[in-house]
Amino acid sequence: MRITLRLHVQLWTCAVIRKIDTLPSGDRALSFCLDVPEGEHKMIGALFVHAADGNRTGPHRLFVELSELLLQLGLPTMRFDFSGCGDSGGKPSRDNIDQDCDDVRSAAGHFLRLTGIQRVLLIGISRGAEVCFRCTVRGWVPAGGMILLSPPVGSAKASVRLFADSLRQYARKALDPRCVRKIISGRVNLRLITLNLSRSLGLMFRYKKEPVPEKAEPQHDRALALLIFGSSDPIAADSLRHYRTVCDARGLDYEDLVIPNANHSFFHYKWKEQIGRKTVMWLHETGLLDDTQ
């Protein structure tokens, strides 16, 4: 097993012990970054789950910044790369969400063993959020809570909205003078555009809905969920409706927040700050930090 040597500038606001290594998941070696506050820490830790084709820093470093906030609250944090992403070996799962669920299960198990924590706070974005939800309801992770950022839903309506939004984005790009030059010179990547559009339509098949059990499994009887969406995300309305329904059906306590104007990946630093503030407030309000020292 090879350990990648990484250099980081250490400017922590609190004392942190960092470990970068790999963990096994099936025949794959997943790279992870574990940060543990020095001295005493909470018995709940945050496990970050990135989106398809992303890596463990999250979009525009969202996970690293959230991790720093949680470390200040005394939570150990682990960020890992899915198979075939970031520094992890193997091939990306593409449309096989079960492989991603296996990776989360392995990462959570390793996280518990390394830190001695008892529960995991799963934080996922986009496809990563869907994976967090599945792992929790299957009872694969002793989840104390979930923060689901822009979880997707596999419905025809959401697919059509996403497809229309993608078309709208390409139309806007086409008006940019540089793009016009690109189109005229034949340097437009048509393959990529086709792939993006087909992926938008494929949303309805990619996230098949799981059957709703009659009642919550005992492993996740305490799980709480915070759902965060951006109002400009074309799938937000359908997705929020879906997750409200499934959380109600499974008896999961949840709270939701829709950030005005924010898009699917929250690409403004103010939206990231808002997510950070809400996360800290929610953790205090739900008592997830109270009995776990």
Added chain:
Amino acid sequence: MRVLYCPSLFEERKSAYRFSYSMDRAFCEKGHECQRMDYRGTGEAAGSFAEVSLETIYEDIARSVQKEPEIFVCVRFGAALVSGFVSTRNVRTGTLVMIEPVLDGKAFLNHMFRKQRLKDAISGSPPANDEGFTNIEGYKTNNAFLEQVRNFDFSKATEGLARIERICFVLISKQAQEDEKLCCLQESLRDRSVMVDCLNLDIPPFWERIPIANHTQAARSIVDLCCD
């Protein structure tokens, strides 16, 4: 040999990360030690990006360069940063590999602003920015730093580059392959007795979007070139 990999800024760092992994493995296969660094407030490094300036980036590179590496590998704006570092700190190194270098800070920022404007036009943005800061791809960027990037004087950096034994240019986009400024720079370096190599690669721009394809072969060809 010791290799130091210096990434670009903003989301280009994230998109190019898988490529840096391929580079790391390719160097490893040849028995070289590759260290990939992050500047403060970027990647996995601690700190706030809002406090970043060219000086702090040079400090961070200096801190990573405890022992001078024999090879610097830099991507996109990372090339400008390393050039600036080499010039201001009088660093001597054997080989510098510049992958799709961005040497014009103003053009780089214009590209970033254009991308941001497109995103803002589609989804909207929060009310007025904080005084002194601008949102670029989700990064709270201080305007003083943006001004430094905009005014980045590459002609001064060229003096520093002339102290390097060998510079390998790896060009991927047609735009870079046909860039007159880059051609002039290569000529000027040759005139100063720097060994200049150029490798054109036909692969998608991995710094714009996380690559779907596996770039192991491309990474190996870069390593072969600079370890010759």
